[in-house]
Amino acid sequence: MRILLVEDHDRLAQTIVKGLDEFGxxxxxxxxxxxxxxxxxxxxxxxxxxxxxxxDRDGLDLISELRQCNIELPILILTARDGVDxxxxxxxxxxxxxxxxxxxMKELAARxxxxxxxxxxxxxxxxxxxxxxxxxxxxxxxxxxxxAPVSSREIGALELLMRRAGQVVSKRALExxxxxxxxxxxxxxxxxxxxxxxxxxxxxxxxxxxxTLRGIGYLLRE
Amino acid sequence: xxSISWRIFVRLAITTVLTSMFAYGWIYWQAQSTEIAVRQxxxxxxxxxxxxxxxxxxxxxxxxxxxxxIADSYKSTTGSQRYAIRDQAGKILFGSGPATxxxxxxxxxxxxxxxxxxxxxxxxxxxxxxxxxxxxxRIFLTQVEENVxxxxxxxxxxxxxxxxxxxxxxxxxxxxWLAVSMLAVRRALAPLKQVxxxxxxxxxxxxxxxxxTRNVPTELVPLVNAINLALDRLEHGLMRQREFNANAAHQxxxxxxxxxxxxxxxxxxxxxxxxxxxxxxxxxIVNQLLLVARLExxxxxxxxxxxxxxxxxxVATNLxxxxxxxxxxxxxxNDAGPILVQANAEALRAALSNLVENALCHTPPETTVxxxxxxxxxxxxxxxxxxxxxxxxxxxFERFWKGDRNGKGAGLGLAIVKHIMTALQGSVSISDNPxxxxxxxxxxxxxxxxx
Numbered sequence: 299m300r301i302l303l304v305e306d307h308d309r310l311a312q313t314i315v316k317g318l319d320e321f322g323x324x325x326x327x328x329x330x331x332x333x334x335x336x337x338x339x340x341x342x343x344x345x346x347x348x349x350x351x352x353x354d355r356d357g358l359d360l361i362s363e364l365r366q367c368n369i370e371l372p373i374l375i376l377t378a379r380d381g382v383d384x385x386x387x388x389x390x391x392x393x394x395x396x397x398x399x400x401x402x403m404k405e406l407a408a409r410x411x412x413x414x415x416x417x418x419x420x421x422x423x424x425x426x427x428x429x430x431x432x433x434x435x436x437x438x439x440x441x442x443x444x445x446a447p448v449s450s451r452e453i454g455a456l457e458l459l460m461r462r463a464g465q466v467v468s469k470r471a472l473e474x475x476x477x478x479x480x481x482x483x484x485x486x487x488x489x490x491x492x493x494x495x496x497x498x499x500x501x502x503x504x505x506x507x508x509x510t511l512r513g514i515g516y517l518l519r520e
Numbered sequence: 521x522x523s524i525s526w527r528i529f530v531r532l533a534i535t536t537v538l539t540s541m542f543a544y545g546w547i548y549w550q551a552q553s554t555e556i557a558v559r560q561x562x563x564x565x566x567x568x569x570x571x572x573x574x575x576x577x578x579x580x581x582x583x584x585x586x587x588x589x590i591a592d593s594y595k596s597t598t599g600s601q602r603y604a605i606r607d608q609a610g611k612i613l614f615g616s617g618p619a620t621x622x623x624x625x626x627x628x629x630x631x632x633x634x635x636x637x638x639x640x641x642x643x644x645x646x647x648x649x650x651x652x653x654x655x656x657x658r659i660f661l662t663q664v665e666e667n668v669x670x671x672x673x674x675x676x677x678x679x680x681x682x683x684x685x686x687x688x689x690x691x692x693x694x695x696x697w698l699a700v701s702m703l704a705v706r707r708a709l710a711p712l713k714q715v716x717x718x719x720x721x722x723x724x725x726x727x728x729x730x731x732x733t734r735n736v737p738t739e740l741v742p743l744v745n746a747i748n749l750a751l752d753r754l755e756h757g758l759m760r761q762r763e764f765n766a767n768a769a770h771q772x773x774x775x776x777x778x779x780x781x782x783x784x785x786x787x788x789x790x791x792x793x794x795x796x797x798x799x800x801x802x803x804x805i806v807n808q809l810l811l812v813a814r815l816e817x818x819x820x821x822x823x824x825x826x827x828x829x830x831x832x833x834x835v836a837t838n839l840x841x842x843x844x845x846x847x848x849x850x851x852x853x854n855d856a857g858p859i860l861v862q863a864n865a866e867a868l869r870a871a872l873s874n875l876v877e878n879a880l881c882h883t884p885p886e887t888t889v890x891x892x893x894x895x896x897x898x899x900x901x902x903x904x905x906x907x908x909x910x911x912x913x914x915x916x917f918e919r920f921w922k923g924d925r926n927g928k929g930a931g932l933g934l935a936i937v938k939h940i941m942t943a944l945q946g947s948v949s950i951s952d953n954p955x956x957x958x959x960x961x962x963x964x965x966x967x968x969x970x971x
Contacts, residue, residue, distance in 0.1 A: 307774045313781035320785070351770045378773035379766060380807065381814075382866045399773035400780040400803050402796075466837040509844050513852030513891075514836040517844055 301410065302343040303327040304334035304360070305376065306353050314347070314406070321407035330354045338369060345372045345413055347406075350379060350388065358387055365392035372413040376401070412461065425460040428506040428520040430499070432460055439502075446502035451476060452495045455488075459508065459518035468515040492516055528705050529698075536694050560633040563649035563664050567631070570603050571653045571662040574614075580656060582607075584614040591616075600667035608659040620663045624650055711735035715744060724817060727755040761817045765810065772806045804877075808932040811870055815939055823944075826868055828859040828899055828964075832891045835872045839880065847885035850876070854893040861897050861964040863944050871940040871948075872899060874933040875960050879903035883957070897964050904957040913950045937962075 301323045305311040311327040318325050326341070328334045331352045337343070346364075350357035361373055375388045375396035385396050394413050397406060415425070425432045431440040434457065439448045448456065454476050458467055469488050476491070477483045496508050509517045570586070577583050584605060594601055594616040604620040605613050612619075624634035630652045638644050648665040715731050722729050730748045733741050780799045786792040832852050843850040872891070879889040883905035892900040908916060919935040934948075937960075941948045946964040953959045 307778065310774055310778045310781065313778055313785070317781050317785055351766075378770040378777075380769065380810065382869075400777040400799065403781055403784045464841055466840045468833070468837070509840075511836065511840050511843075511850050511852075513854060514833060514840060514850065517840055519841075519844055 299323050299344045299414065300342065301325045301345050301347060302334065302337055302341075302371075303347045304329075304331060304352065304357070305347070305349040306330065306351075307349070314403075317403035318407060318410070321403075321410075323407070323410065331357070331360045334360065335363070338364065338371065343371060345374065345410055347374050347376055347410075348393070350375060350377045350384065358384075358391055361388065361391040361393050372416070374406075374409060374413060376406075408464075415461070425457065425463075427460050427463045427518060428504065430460070430504040430506055432457060441502045441504050444502075446498075446504075448495075448498055448502075451491060452498060455491055455495055456518075459516060463506075463518050463520075466511060466515040466517050472516070524709060525702065525705050529702060532698055532701050536698060540691075540694055559647055559666075560649060563633065563647060563666060564631055564651065567603070567649045567651045567662045567664040570605070570664065571651050571660070574605060574653065574655060574660060574662070576656050582613055582655065582658075582660065601665070603662065603664045606661045606663070608661075610661075613660070620665050621646055621648060623661060623663070624648070626650070626652060708737055711737070712740065719747075722751070724758060727751070727758050758817060761813075765813045765817065768813065769810050772810070773803075776803055776806065805932070808874075808936060811936055812932060812939075815867070815936065815943070823862045823864065825860045826863045826865045828861055828868075828893055828897060829854055830858065831865060831868050831872060832893060832899060835869055835876055836891060839873065839876050842877075843880055843889065846880060848880055848883060849886075849888035850880075850891075851888060852891045852893070856893075856895055859893055859895060859897045863946075863964065867940045867944065871937045871962065872901070874937050875901040875962070878933050879905065879958075879960075882906065887957075897966070899962040900959050901962075902953045902957065902959045904953065904955065907952055907956065907958045908950050916950070917948070 299322070301318065303311060303314055303325050305314065305327060306329045308329070311329070315325040315327050325347075326337060326343075328337055331354050334346070334348075338346075348357050348360065352360070357375065357377075361375075364371065364373070372395075373393040375385070375393045376399065377384065377388070377396060378399045379385075380398060388396055395409050397409060415423075423434045425434065429442055432438070432453075433440070437450070437453055439446045439453065439456065455472055458472060458475055472488050472492075473483050477487070492508060492510065499506065499508070506518055506520045509519060511517060569590070570584075573584055573586050573590075575583050575585065582605075594603060602616045602620055604615040606623070607613055610623060621634075621636050621638065624632040626632050631650065633647070633649045635645065635647045638646060644667065646665050646667060648663055650661055650663045653660050653662065711734070715736060718729065718731055730751060731744050733744050736744055776799060780796065780803075783792050783795045783799065786795075829852075832854075836850055836852055840850050876889060876891065879901050883889060883903045887904040890900075890902045892902060894900070917934050917938040919932060937948050941962060944964065946962060949961050949963070951959045951961065
């Protein structure tokens with residue numbers, strides 16, 4: 299998979315190129331916004347990793363320009379700015395995700411994969427977490443190569459948790475996804491469902507677990 | 521009192537009182553001299569009247585044929601009014617009884633007015649007038665005198681007339697004049713209130729506001745302009761500071777990112793893990809320093825309605841992976857729905873985030889850190905750690921204070937929390953968690969309830 303990186307810091311760019319290579323991404327790095335834009339015209343990229351503080355122009359403007367040209371490239375902002383405003387402006391202008399410096403290469407790779415897994419994106423249809431695999435097309439849960447019997451409601455919840463593995467999924471998000479906005483959901487429904495799913499993962503020998511954070515949500519972790 | 525209105529009022533009042541005293545004095549003096557002139561004229565007329573009744577008989581001797589009413593009027597006054605007619609030598613030829621005073625000096629004139637004190641400085645004071653008349657070649661002198669006690673009736677009449685007709689009119693006029701002046705001053709200064717209302721709203725978020733000079737009195741325009749120029753310089757400094765903060769963030773975090781990325785590709789995973797831990801600590805300190813720098817340039821945090829529950833959920837969602845990774849539980853306890861406070865969402869998020877991170881750092885694994893919301897409104901962060909001894913509770917909020925010299929962080933977290941809560945006009949305090957551990961409470965000023 300070919301990824302475009304626009305980052306003016308040479309060493310960071312080199313390290314990202316090298317680091318993402320280990321995760322199976324081919325990265326082309328450019329130091330200026332101008333070069334980055336030209337690159338999008340001359341080659342097909344699957345995603346753009348963009349530093350906001352570029353020498354020739356602001357990264358936020360670059361996002362606007364790309365979106366105005368109807369370039370649907372997923373954009374991940376890499377930024378040293380920690381103001382909420384900068385992030386919100388970035389997302390509003392059409393960026394898909396952001397990552398604060400400094401970051402773990404693992405996380406950068408995971409976020410890229412998440413972006414590429416979105417509908418219509420290149421990455422395959424299989425979500426992974428530990429020894430657990432979930433095929434989003436076949437709706438099959440596989441542990442250690444064996445298909446495990448999981449009900450469709452449980453699969454719905456598991457998919458959401460696996461897509462956001464390592465991050466919190468709120469109870470509300472689960473309710474909305476599983477029962478729709480109009481659904482008259484009993485407050486305990488999600489709790490019961492998660493407790494069943496947890497038992498199921500245990501039974502089928504998955505090495506990831508679902509943590510409950512009272513009042514906050516659920517988190518799937520290897 | 522230093523208000524301009526008050527100063528003008530005092531000066532106007534003093535001027536008014538002095539002017540009216542001067543005016544009254546002048547008018548009184550005028551009345552006095554009028555009274556004297558009138559009295560002299562009256563006395564001279566009486567003297568001439570009496571002299572006109574003087575004639576000569578057939579033998580050439582002088583005779584006075586005073587009509588009865590006039591003669592009676594002099595008799596009935598028992599000496600307070602009197603007349604005398606003398607010959608050239610000063611011998612009294614006719615008189616009303618009591619002796620008149622000595623003759624005045626005529627100095628070429630045919631008439632003279634005079635006054636004298638028959639009893640020295642006593643109450644009695646006489647005014648007199650004398651005329652010369654020529655009858656058949658002989659000179660006669662007619663004197664008329666009047667006691668001052670009678671003259672005082674006249675003076676009283678004049679004074680009364682002055683007070684009733686002239687004097688009282690002045691008081692309401694002067695009061696009205698003062699009131700109009702005060703109103704004019706107030707109207708003239710009203711635009712300054714407008715200016716101060718604008719000035720009140722200026723803070724670091726609205727540093728580009730300038731004071732209006734429209735309608736401001738010309739004398740004060742230079743002051744307002746000077747303040748605006750000072751604001752220009754402050755805004756410039758603030759912008760430089762903000763640029764510096766943004767650049768500092770970039771210049772500090774990018775090398776950390778390089779370092780971190782390089783370490784992650786190291787072959788020796790044990791050393792890499794240790795170094796990554798160090799980099800995480802370093803990043804935390806850098807983040808806190810940058811936050812401190814950012815807060816310093818925003819001395820007054822903008823206020824907007826913020827939902828405490830949303831902020832708490834956001835903070836907990838961000839920190840949950842950290843909590844789970846370190847084997848701890850994190851929860852939000854909230855009975856009611858959203859709780860609105862007037863605050864700055866970003867600052868509030870930073871404050872709460874620091875408290876929760878702090879709690880996660882200082883508590884043993886398998887314990888729970890709770891974020892508890894109340895309607896007061898408060899947010900409590902309760903942990904099951906070692907707690908904070910009572911004698912350390914003040915120091916703990918000082919910058920660079922560290923309970924454990926080798927502990928994580930730079931000791932900035934709680935100082936930041938305090939700084940933010942002070943700027944939000946709230947407070948932060950520590951108490952004991954009844955089950956053991958510490959309870960940090962963020963309090964907010966009560967907000968007027970909207971539906």
